[in-house]
Amino acid sequence: MRARVACVDIPALPLQLLARAHPSWRDAPFAVVEADEPQAKIEWVDPRAAALRIRVGMRYASALSISRDLRAAPVSVADIAALRAQILESLQARTPRVEPDAERPGVFWLDPSGLGPLFGSLEKWSAHVHGALTTLELRGAVVVGFARLPAWAVARGRDDALVLRSAAEEAELAGRARLVHLDLPPELRSALAALDVHHLSGFLALPRGEVGLRFGPEASRLHALFDDALRPPMQPAGFEEPIAIEAELDPPDDDANRLLFCVKGALHALMAELGARSLALRALTLRFELERHPDHVEHLEPARATRDAGSVIELVRLRIADVRLGARVERVVLVAEPARLDGRQLELFRGRRRDPDAAARSIARLRAAFGDPSVTRAVVRDAWLPEHRFAYEPTTSVDAPDPSPGDGGALVRRVLPRPEAVPHGRDGRPRTQPPLVELTGPYRVQGGWWMQETLRDYWFGERADGALLWLYQDGSTGGWFLHGHVD
Amino acid sequence: MAVRALPLRVPFAGPLSGGLVRALDLPDRARKGLPPGLLVELSRGPGAAATTAAVQIVLASQRAGDPAAWIQPEGGTLYPPDLAAAGVDLDGLIVVHVPPRAGRAGLPKAAELLLRSGAFGAIVVDVEGQAPPRGGAWLGRLGSLAREHACRCVFLTAPSEGSLGPLISLRLRAARRRVRPGRFVLETEVLKDKSGAHPTLPGPALHLGPAGLP
Numbered sequence: 001m002r003a004r005v006a007c008v009d010i011p012a013l014p015l016q017l018l019a020r021a022h023p024s025w026r027d028a029p030f031a032v033v034e035a036d037e038p039q040a041k042i043e044w045v046d047p048r049a050a051a052l053r054i055r056v057g058m059r060y061a062s063a064l065s066i067s068r069d070l071r072a073a074p075v076s077v078a079d080i081a082a083l084r085a086q087i088l089e090s091l092q093a094r095t096p097r098v099e100p101d102a103e104r105p106g107v108f109w110l111d112p113s114g115l116g117p118l119f120g121s122l123e124k125w126s127a128h129v130h131g132a133l134t135t136l137e138l139r140g141a142v143v144v145g146f147a148r149l150p151a152w153a154v155a156r157g158r159d160d161a162l163v164l165r166s167a168a169e170e171a172e173l174a175g176r177a178r179l180v181h182l183d184l185p186p187e188l189r190s191a192l193a194a195l196d197v198h199h200l201s202g203f204l205a206l207p208r209g210e211v212g213l214r215f216g217p218e219a220s221r222l223h224a225l226f227d228d229a230l231r232p233p234m235q236p237a238g239f240e241e242p243i244a245i246e247a248e249l250d251p252p253d254d255d256a257n258r259l260l261f262c263v264k265g266a267l268h269a270l271m272a273e274l275g276a277r278s279l280a281l282r283a284l285t286l287r288f289e290l291e292r293h294p295d296h297v298e299h300l301e302p303a304r305a306t307r308d309a310g311s312v313i314e315l316v317r318l319r320i321a322d323v324r325l326g327a328r329v330e331r332v333v334l335v336a337e338p339a340r341l342d343g344r345q346l347e348l349f350r351g352r353r354r355d356p357d358a359a360a361r362s363i364a365r366l367r368a369a370f371g372d373p374s375v376t377r378a379v380v381r382d383a384w385l386p387e388h389r390f391a392y393e394p395t396t397s398v399d400a401p402d403p404s405p406g407d408g409g410a411l412v413r414r415v416l417p418r419p420e421a422v423p424h425g426r427d428g429r430p431r432t433q434p435p436l437v438e439l440t441g442p443y444r445v446q447g448g449w450w451m452q453e454t455l456r457d458y459w460f461g462e463r464a465d466g467a468l469l470w471l472y473q474d475g476s477t478g479g480w481f482l483h484g485h486v487d
Numbered sequence: 488m489a490v491r492a493l494p495l496r497v498p499f500a501g502p503l504s505g506g507l508v509r510a511l512d513l514p515d516r517a518r519k520g521l522p523p524g525l526l527v528e529l530s531r532g533p534g535a536a537a538t539t540a541a542v543q544i545v546l547a548s549q550r551a552g553d554p555a556a557w558i559q560p561e562g563g564t565l566y567p568p569d570l571a572a573a574g575v576d577l578d579g580l581i582v583v584h585v586p587p588r589a590g591r592a593g594l595p596k597a598a599e600l601l602l603r604s605g606a607f608g609a610i611v612v613d614v615e616g617q618a619p620p621r622g623g624a625w626l627g628r629l630g631s632l633a634r635e636h637a638c639r640c641v642f643l644t645a646p647s648e649g650s651l652g653p654l655i656s657l658r659l660r661a662a663r664r665r666v667r668p669g670r671f672v673l674e675t676e677v678l679k680d681k682s683g684a685h686p687t688l689p690g691p692a693l694h695l696g697p698a699g700l701p
Contacts (some may be wrong), residue, residue, distance in 0.1 A: 041537070051683045054583035093551035096684050101555055112606065125638065161655065185666075191651070195570070223621055227697060254625065268576065292545065314531075314650075322588060353606065354552075354553050354554060354605070354607065355606050356606065357606065358604040359554060359604055359607065361602035361604060362600050362601050362603065362606060363581065365599055365600045366583060366597060366601070369585055369589075369597075369600065370583070370584075370585060370589060370593070370597070371586065373584070374561075374583060374584050374585065374586060375579060375581055375582075376581065376583075376584065377578060377580065377581055377582065378565075378570070378577045378580070378582055379567075380568050380571050380577065382568055386566070386568075389568045390566070390567040390568055392584070393584060395581060398554045398556075398578075398579060398580070398581045398606075399566060399576075399578040399579050400552065400554070400579060401548075401549035401550075401552065401553070401554055401555070401573060401576040401577070401579025401580070402576045402578070403546055403549040403574050403576045404551055404574040405574075406574055408692040408697065409539070409541050409543065409673075409690050409693065409694035410539075410569065410572045410574075410694055410695045410696075411536060411569075411663060411694050411695065411696050411697060411700070412536075412538045412539045412542050412569040412570065412572040412573060413566045413569050413672055413697055414538060414564040414565070414566060415564055415565075415566040416564055417562045417563075417564070432662040440573070440700070440701050441699065442701070443699040444699070458699065460699060460700045463533065465533040465534065466532060466533045466534025466662075467533035468663075469629070470697075484564065484566065485538060485695065486536075486663075486696070486700065487531060487538035487539065
């Protein structure tokens with residue numbers, strides 16, 4: 001008897017993620033944009049927006065001119081990864097063998113072997129899996145079939161659970177699937193449309209050798225997958241259950257050094273447990289249970305997954321050195337987030353003089369000492385207002401530098417996090433101490449017209465003592481503000 | 488050019504000597520930059536260009552293939568778009584924001600953790616407005632780590648705060664001077680030089696002002 005495979009298909013995952021985050025948008029046309037900017041491109045549109053002729057690739061400002069009711073927001077890669085992890089965890093509760101599809105973010109492959117008798121029938125099991133999607137406020141289909149991509153082709157356009165009786169039924173239903181729903185590469189889809197091939201059955205009727213010859217190896221691979229000629233083995237995602245160890249303190253204690261030794265003992269036991277499972281420590285959560293006080297929780301992440309207790313205990317020492325616990329600690333609970341050991345080949349001849357791993361370790365120490373958001377890299381953004389032109393993003397590593405080769409220098413400004421109001425005289429000019437001897441400008445900056453318009457006239461003011469101030473006059477109030485200075 | 492280079496380096500000569508050298512007058516060969524392993528103090532103030540000078544040190548480190556770090560108190564005034572305009576690769580620069588709860592030891596502690604790794608070619612510590620720890624032990628530790636790992640550790644201080652301590656190898660004041668519209672040179676005044684290496688600030692002779700600055 002041929003093995004079965006189940007496909008969970010959640011179409012337009014970013015759109016569904018957005019709908020979950022903004023329940024009030026469900027009755028309005030909405031779209032996913034690449035960034036929160038008026039000129040950002042639209043990446044996904046819901047059926048209401050599509051009916052208004054708002055298309056993928058259009059600028060948000062253009063789409064807004066079609067419908068003022070359009071709602072839009074960006075969806076980050078991290079958000080999608082988090083949702084996929086949530087779906088995976090939910091599906092793993094229904095079957096131990098779940099493989100997230102590497103190419104399609106909304107597709108998961110499930111092994112239903114042995115679950116029919118356990119649930120009564122495969123229909124009941126598939127309905128149970130479909131119920132898991134509903135619980136997560138997601139719309140999608142569950143199809144229990146015989147081959148991967150044919151089952152997925154059947155699932156496209158459905159939002160229920162279906163168990164196929166035979167491989168022939170699967171092939172027949174899959175053959176009816178429209179190619180526009182199968183996420184084929186645009187060039188292949190256009191070429192097939194030119195050949196008047198619009199359904200999967202038409203595509204599969206073409207000789208595979210000819211497909212490979214005319215449209216390339218990727219088209220040939222897709223042909224083989226949809227034709228069930230290529231059967232990749234199931235590669236289920238591993239279970240990464242947290243491992244917890246706790247230590248009682250009798251009598252309760254609040255001395256940082258003694259707590260550190262207590263943690264150290266527990267950490268060695270934790271590392272031994274991780275070693276027995278061939279795993280490493282990706283993150284450590286420390287929970288201090290206090291006398292008559294709420295628990296105090298700290299979260300630490302080493303530079304990379306490790307089994308080196310010494311480096312982790314150093315991070316713990318840095319973190320708890322400045323922690324003020326409100327009461328004595330009764331119990332310490334260590335929860336390890338495991339990961340596969342990142343075995344890397346040692347490099348005999350490094351290309352860089354400085355060790356990037358040492359940099360990552362020092363960054364992990366800084367994050368432990370000052371908190372995760374304290375170590376950042378600066379990112380320059382395309383914006384008009386100076387305070388919107390950059391952002392700091394937390395980082396765990398530093399790249400090998402690639403500075404621009406130019407030999408020209410540039411003076412650098414310092415910008416105040418909050419502009420300071422500057423008084424002005426009767427002539428309307430700003431008054432400083434020492435006084436300004438020269439005022440140059442204005443250079444008008446305008447931004448935020450799609451939300452709250454900001455208009456500023458920027459000036460450079462040279463004070464009598466030589467300081468070069470960067471000032472602006474607010475367009476709405478006429479007030480002067482010091483925004484920074486050249487240094 | 489080589490004949491002119493020697494007399495022009497005279498104001499730098501000798502430890503504890505002061506003098507004023509115009510970077511524009513230095514031939515390219517004389518502008519060797521700062522040797523690694525130094526604790527450098529750059530004084531800020533009206534008319535100064537300490538941040539610009541520090542950025543040039545970061546840039547020199549990156550051009551040598553070494554990443555750099557910038558340490559400032561939380562809510563600091565660094566303006567990354569100007570660093571990018573000066574040529575700094577922002578992916579090769581980490582910016583550390585030390586929270587107020589870390590106290591007066593926070594900035595040196597961050598510098599020490601980074602220096603100890605030996606993974607950075609330049610570390611800039613913006614100590615303006617932050618009282619440093621008492622005593623000079625922290626400077627001694629940073630100095631020995633900077634020497635061990637061939638790292639340039641630069642402190643940006645306000646002129647009113649005075650020097651951080653006697654263990655600073657080199658104390659400079661970089662001032663900008665307009666030579667023609669939109670073009671500036673950095674003039675470096677050596678307030679203290681214990682290195683004996685006659686160091687100079689790295690970077691080009693001419694600097695452009697930000698857009699709109701005449």
